[in-house]
Amino acid sequence: MLTHLSIRNFAVVKTLDVDFTPGMTAITGETGAGKSISVDALGLCLGERADSGMVRTGAAKAEVSATFDIKQQKAALEWLNEHELADADEVIIRRVISSEGRSKAFINGTPVPLQQLKGLGQQILSIHGQHAHQHILKNENQKHLVDQYAEHQQLLDKVSSRYQVLRAQKQQYQSLLEGQKQRADRSQLLSYQIQELDEFDLAEGEFIELEIEHKKLSHSQTLLEQSQISFHQLYEAEDFNALSAVQNSVDRLTELQEHDPSLSPIVSMLTEASIQIDEAANELRAYTEQLEIDPMRMQNVEARYSQALNLSRKHNVQPESLYEFHQNLNAEYKGLVQDDSLLEELEEQLALLELEYRKAALQLSSSRKKAAKAFAKEVEKHVHQMNMADTQFEITIEHDELGKPHSSGLDTVRFMVSTNKGQAKDQLDKVVSGGELSRIGLAIQVISSSSSDIATMIFDEVDSGISGSTASVVGQLLRKLGHSTQVICVTHLPQVAARAHNQMFVTKFSDKNTTETHMISLKENERIEELARLLAGDTLTESAIANAKELLEISNS
Structure with missing residues (x-):
C-alpha cells in the first residue's frame, strides 16, 4: 500500500509530504484548490507522460516520490526480483521532470525506462478517474472487466498463446502461398x-x-x-x-x-x-x-x-x-520443391492449430458466461442500493465459433441494462443518463477492484453526478472496499467523505506573485468543520456543524 507521498515544485505545489494509512482516505477541499494534485503526481509514478508545464513556475525541476509497503504483494515482489530492483519489503518510485520537459524515473534509486515504471505501477496501484465511467461503454473494455472478475488468467494465456502460434503459422503459409508463382x-x-x-x-x-x-x-x-x-x-x-x-x-x-x-x-x-x-x-x-x-x-x-x-x-x-x-x-x-511440400504440410497444420485455438476459445467463453452471470448480479445489487431499484443488468456473451481469431477469443461482450420497468434491455450508451452511468460505473469499479490483488485504489471524483442518499451508499461501498484494500478517494460529497477512515483537506494559498497548494490530515473536530462546509458552503452554521457530527457518527457506527 501507499505509505508516503513527497512532492517538490510540481504544478502549484512547492513542497508537500503526506503519510497515508490503511483503509479509506477521503481527500476534500475547495473547488480549484488542487484536490487531484496527489492523483496527478501518482500518475507520474505509474509512468504517465510528463511535460514542462508540470514544473512549478521559476523552478528548475519537479520531483515526485512515492513509497509503497509491498510485503503482502507477491506479484510486485516477484516483478522487482525479476528485474533485480528489490529492496526488502518496500519500494520507492521517483520521477524527476526538468523545466525543459525531460524526465527521469527511478525504482529504489536505480534509473529505469518508463516502460518498467509502468510495469511495476500496474502491480501496486490503480487510478480510476472521473471519466472512467465512459471507459465501460466500449465492448473490449467490458470484456476485460468480465475477465478480471472471472480470474481465469490461465484460460486467457492459453487462448492468447494458441492465437500467436496460429498467426505465425498463417503468416508463414501466406508468404509461401504468395511466392508460389515465382x-x-x-x-x-x-x-x-x-x-x-x-x-x-x-x-x-x-x-x-x-x-x-x-x-x-x-x-x-x-x-x-x-x-x-x-x-x-x-x-x-x-x-x-x-x-x-x-x-x-x-x-x-x-x-x-x-x-x-x-x-x-x-x-x-x-x-x-x-x-x-x-x-x-x-x-x-x-x-x-x-x-x-x-x-x-x-x-x-x-x-x-x-x-x-x-x-x-x-x-x-x-x-x-x-x-x-x-x-x-x-x-x-x-x-x-521442399517449399511446395511445406505449403501442403502447413495447410494441414493450420487446420489443426485453428481447431485447437477454437477449442480453447470455447473454454474461455464458457468461463466468461459463468462469471458474467455472477458479475451482473453483483452490479444489479449495488445499483439497486443507489436508488436504481428497477434497474436490470445483464452481461451477454456472444460466441462466434466461425469468427476471425483474436488474441482474446471469439466473444463479443455487451453490458445490457434496463433502468425502468417494462423497458427492454439495451446497451449502456443507448439507455442510461449521465447520473445513471456514474452509479453503474462506480458499482462496476468497486466490484472489479475487490477482485483485484492491487493494494491501492485511487478514485478521483468518480462520484460526480451522484448526491443524497445515493452518495451515502457510494460511501458505504468505498468504505467496505477499504477494509481489504487501501482506498484513496477525491470527493466533493460529504456523505462519501464521512465514510472514510481518514480525511485530508486540500487548501490553496495565493498572494500577488505565487500560488501554493497544501494538504493536511484532519483531526476529528477538523473533519466536522470540513464536512459542515461541504454540507452548507463556506458559512458554517450551528445546524451544519450538528449535521456534520451526526453524519460522522452514523458513518463510523
Whole structure:
C-alpha cells in the first residue's frame, strides 16, 4: 500500500509530504484548490507522460516520490526480483521532470525506462478517474472487466498463446502461398539449366585438368621435337654431348688435384653435375617415349574444354566455378520443391492449430458466461442500493465459433441494462443518463477492484453526478472496499467523505506573485468543520456543524 507521498515544485505545489494509512482516505477541499494534485503526481509514478508545464513556475525541476509497503504483494515482489530492483519489503518510485520537459524515473534509486515504471505501477496501484465511467461503454473494455472478475488468467494465456502460434503459422503459409508463382517460374528455369548441366556432367576439379591437358595436347608436336633435341644434346650426340663433356672435365681435373688440392671442391661439383645430367637425360628419354600425338584425344578434349567455356559464359560464372554453380542450382531447386511440400504440410497444420485455438476459445467463453452471470448480479445489487431499484443488468456473451481469431477469443461482450420497468434491455450508451452511468460505473469499479490483488485504489471524483442518499451508499461501498484494500478517494460529497477512515483537506494559498497548494490530515473536530462546509458552503452554521457530527457518527457506527 501507499505509505508516503513527497512532492517538490510540481504544478502549484512547492513542497508537500503526506503519510497515508490503511483503509479509506477521503481527500476534500475547495473547488480549484488542487484536490487531484496527489492523483496527478501518482500518475507520474505509474509512468504517465510528463511535460514542462508540470514544473512549478521559476523552478528548475519537479520531483515526485512515492513509497509503497509491498510485503503482502507477491506479484510486485516477484516483478522487482525479476528485474533485480528489490529492496526488502518496500519500494520507492521517483520521477524527476526538468523545466525543459525531460524526465527521469527511478525504482529504489536505480534509473529505469518508463516502460518498467509502468510495469511495476500496474502491480501496486490503480487510478480510476472521473471519466472512467465512459471507459465501460466500449465492448473490449467490458470484456476485460468480465475477465478480471472471472480470474481465469490461465484460460486467457492459453487462448492468447494458441492465437500467436496460429498467426505465425498463417503468416508463414501466406508468404509461401504468395511466392508460389515465382517459385514455379524459377523452378522451370532451374530445371532447364540443371538438365543442361547434368548432361554435360562436369566433375569437381575437371576443368582445371582439362585446361592442363588442352595446353599439353595443343603443343604436343613442339614438346616432342624439343624434348628429343634436348635429349640428343645431353646424351646421344657422338661429336659432342653435355654428359661426355662434363665427364671428360672430371677426369682431367681429378689428375690435377694431386698437384693442387684446391681443385677438389670443383671436382666434386662437376661429379654431382654429371650425375644430375645423366638422371635428367634418362627422365627426358622416358618423357619422349610416352609422349604421343593423338588427334582423336585432342579433338575430344578440345570439344569438352570449349563447351565448359561456353557454359560458363552462358551462366556468367568463372569456368573453374562451373561445378560449384551446378551444385548450387541443384540445392536451390530442391529447396523450391521442399517449399511446395511445406505449403501442403502447413495447410494441414493450420487446420489443426485453428481447431485447437477454437477449442480453447470455447473454454474461455464458457468461463466468461459463468462469471458474467455472477458479475451482473453483483452490479444489479449495488445499483439497486443507489436508488436504481428497477434497474436490470445483464452481461451477454456472444460466441462466434466461425469468427476471425483474436488474441482474446471469439466473444463479443455487451453490458445490457434496463433502468425502468417494462423497458427492454439495451446497451449502456443507448439507455442510461449521465447520473445513471456514474452509479453503474462506480458499482462496476468497486466490484472489479475487490477482485483485484492491487493494494491501492485511487478514485478521483468518480462520484460526480451522484448526491443524497445515493452518495451515502457510494460511501458505504468505498468504505467496505477499504477494509481489504487501501482506498484513496477525491470527493466533493460529504456523505462519501464521512465514510472514510481518514480525511485530508486540500487548501490553496495565493498572494500577488505565487500560488501554493497544501494538504493536511484532519483531526476529528477538523473533519466536522470540513464536512459542515461541504454540507452548507463556506458559512458554517450551528445546524451544519450538528449535521456534520451526526453524519460522522452514523458513518463510523
